Amino acid sequence: MASAARCYGIHPMIPAEPKVIPENILKDSVLAHIAAAYFSIGKRLERKTRCSATRGFILSTLRGGATLNQNQIAKLLGFDRTVVHRAIKSCVQDGLISEKKAASGRAILVSLTAKGNKYRDHLIKTRLAADEKVRRALSEEERATFIRLLRLVAELEF
Numbered sequence: 001m002a003s004a005a006r007c008y009g010i011h012p013m014i015p016a017e018p019k020v021i022p023e024n025i026l027k028d029s030v031l032a033h034i035a036a037a038y039f040s041i042g043k044r045l046e047r048k049t050r051c052s053a054t055r056g057f058i059l060s061t062l063r064g065g066a067t068l069n070q071n072q073i074a075k076l077l078g079f080d081r082t083v084v085h086r087a088i089k090s091c092v093q094d095g096l097i098s099e100k101k102a103a104s105g106r107a108i109l110v111s112l113t114a115k116g117n118k119y120r121d122h123l124i125k126t127r128l129a130a131d132e133k134v135r136r137a138l139s140e141e142e143r144a145t146f147i148r149l150l151r152l153v154a155e156l157e158f
Contacts, residue, residue: 034153041130049126051119054079054087059096059120062112069107091116 025032042053049056061073068076074084088110091097096116099108112120138146 030153034150045127045130049123051123052087054083055091056123058084058087058091059112059116059123062097062110062116063120065111067109067111069102069109071107073110 026036046052051059057077057079058073061068061076070084070088071081073079073088074081077084088097088099092099092110094115095113096119097110098113099110101107102109135143
């Protein structure tokens with residue numbers, strides 16, 4: 001491809017999005033390349049599953065029959081309570097999450113519905129299929145090196 005930005009943002013079956021990271025920053029920044037790759041992958045998975053990352057994280061916190069209130073979910077994920085509240089309302093409207101008033105206090109407890117569990121399973125299968133595609137594209141040695149380098153960068157003190 002002609003530019004580094006397009007390497008991360010263009011897929012033959014997915015419409016192009018405007019460049020988020022300017023070319024001059026990508027050219028000189030390893031961290032910008034890591035971010036561009038991460039966000040590109042996330043956006044493609046969101047389009048494929050029609051599920052935002054926020055919604056996916058919320059569904060993940062409710063796995064295994066967990067029942068939590070919105071504040072607990074926001075704290076676990078490190079998200080703003082308003083963002084969590086809106087996403088949960090959307091999930092309730094879509095039949096993925098059910099709400100019930102807590103026995104004590106004003107909290108509203110949420111849990112996955114059967115439809116929500118099925119949807120979460122679909123999200124997991126889609127992510128695993130994407131992961132398998134990456135696994136097949138890289139040799140075992142390349143994967144090990146890539147993961148080692150990502151860990152090294154993640155553990156650096158800035």
